[in-house]
Amino acid sequence: MKGDWYDELVEVFYYNVKEFDGNIHSRVKGVDIVIDDDIWWKFIGLKNEVFKEHILEVGMSEGHRVPYGVFISKVLEHYGVDFTNEKKQICGRENLIGKATLTCIGMKRTSQG
Incomplete structure (x- = not known):
């Protein structure tokens, strides 16, 4: 995914990240954030199984x-x-992120891309 980002807000997102009802939840600047299947599909065209666990793992550990x-x-x-x-x-x-990294985290090419 190409584009710019706001690293301090992303850090706040990860600091507050948790899982509830199978979705990722966080809070940034007083705004409740929910990343569900609709958000995954809208932004990257994938279901959450590929990245969800990795995002939660990063949120629970320090130093990443x-x-x-x-x-x-x-x-x-x-x-x-x-x-x-x-x-x-x-x-x-x-x-x-290169192809080797995507393969390492379990990303695979499917008939849907």
């Missing part, structure tokens, strides 16, 4: 880099989180 910054930032924007005065990170070539 916070992955999926562009995705999380787009979800925050979708929910109306205020980005005023927030520092934006520019996505460059060094921020892209």
